[in-house]
Amino acid sequence: MSFQEIVGQDIAKQMLQNGLRNQKISHAYLFSGPAGSGQMKMANSFAKALVCIHKGDEACGECIQCRKMEHGNHPDFHVIEPDGSSIKIEQIRDIQRIFSYRSESGNRKIYIIKDADKMTIQASNSLLKFLEEPPAPAVAILLTENAQSVLPTIRSRTQPIVFTPPDPQKMAQILGDEGFPMPLVRCVVHIASDLEECRELLAQNWFAEIRNVMLQLGKESAGRGSMSLITAQQKLFKGGLGDHIEHVFDLFHLWFKDIIHIQIGRHESIVFIDQLESLSKVATTRDMQHWISCMSLAAECKKMLRSHVNPQLCMEQFLIGVSG
Template sequence: MFKEIAGQEGPKRLLQNGLRHNRISHAYIFNGPPGSGQMEMALAFVQALFCTNGTEEACGTCLECRKLLHGNHPDLQIISPDGANIKIDQIRELQRIFSYRSENGNPKAYIIDQADKMNVQAANSLLKFLEEPPSPAVAILLSSNGKALLPTIQSRAQWVAFSALDPMLMLQKLSDEGVPDAIARTVVHLAAGLPACRELAGQNWFAEIRNVVLQLGKESAGRGGSPLITAQQSVFKAGLGDHLEMIFDLFHLWFKDMLQAQANRHDRIVFIDEWEFISKTAGTRSAGAWVSCMAFAAESKKKLRYNMNGQLCLEQFLLNVGHAVPAWN
């Protein structure tokens, strides 16, 4: 339901006003960055549209609401890419299903996730469907790149603009749900949207990876230990080698925290549980040196994607960082 969706007050008002005044467009384009809650908003909108007891907000208890919540409402179809694209056969199947009228007399609805991934044939087939639906229907196209849709599709739909969720808003929601603050503060800077944040926070390996990065970050600053030995034992022997990209993402945040500390931006620190160490260490190098360390992390992720050996990649990264960061005094 709308009230359960964090942020996106503009899209909520637009859609609820349409429901309240019975001015529903036959097609919408929900456009915004990944993780901005487009699917959740689309489902809340369809639920309110089908609900027999509500107007701009679904009741959540009527038969129509329960069917939708259970994912088995016959008047809602959801299409996602089949492989890399949405294909014409998927649109043709949608047309076949919609050739039958709704049993309850309501308009049917369909949601196309990642609509910008329709191939040319599918997009042209959808255009005809938008122009001449066989029965009353509401189309909701979800996209992070709506301008990639056919201009003729764009002109026949109402645009609904979504914005990236504020990390502090997501942090508050996660904290309210009982996610530990240290984990919540980290995931909101790594995952796009609340569902992805919840999923990442629930992974047992994530807390382990976070702890490993903290240990490696301290050792690379010369605070005892050998980062290469730690990497061997705590990453590869511990079976965490499949999460190297996440390790580099976390290191990027770690070095960024050093810059935030230099600028006295305490409220922007991600690893706030390590503030004492960060505040002491940030001034041991110039801002440019910390930026270089962030660049090492980004470059290491690229090397992984080009199939560089993972252990070698991490070891090279730690050596580069060690040369950039002086020994602890």
């Protein structure tokens, strides 16, 4: 992975590459931003450039140091991630022990801490001492979705690099150029967290199937009848799509949002643009407050699924609520 392969995050890339170009590298960085914004990819690209023997603003990808990074066996590069629900003091002590020996190549040692906000207090305090007095030249890269959850004294000793949410329009353009069907692309870029996840979903036959079923359910549930319950049972649960109900709720959330966009005249923001005629008809059957409550219901049902509530029960309650 190189900087050029990362979509968006131009400000973050510029800051890091300027540091590489001018040989002004901080001893610690704090990458913060929403899930799917590419923090880990950027951290890997930065680490690779740091160890590259050419010492430029981009890794060459060909030298021995770059090849070791690509193969995951570089001795001066380590990744720490939560052990269970937290990062424990023993994990920080392990990295301190490893870093007590100088690099044979003369490079800085580099470590990435994923979900840095999940460090225990003891781990955070141990890391703080390590940041202040590293036994050997080192670069720390801390990753988090919530910078404010990281110990203030750690934040004050790191260079902040802020990541923004991925741009759906940029991702849609790339995926469209790759030949994926645009009706599916317009949906998936609002559901998946990054390009790789988008491609994974688009490669699955079931994603197109659940989109079609959701469209049918959306139209039927506006009719106040029980047909949507029958369709859900036959096409989702008996049709082998029961494992993907969470994505059905994601798609419904976009569907209701489109309806609201129609009601306020924002047609340029519609995701299901190929369904404009059907959306326009459904939009007239209820007022805006109803559709807003439907969006909330979709989010609540998705939350219930994650709490291991029966998927079929969730869907039935949802469709009843949508029908009003």
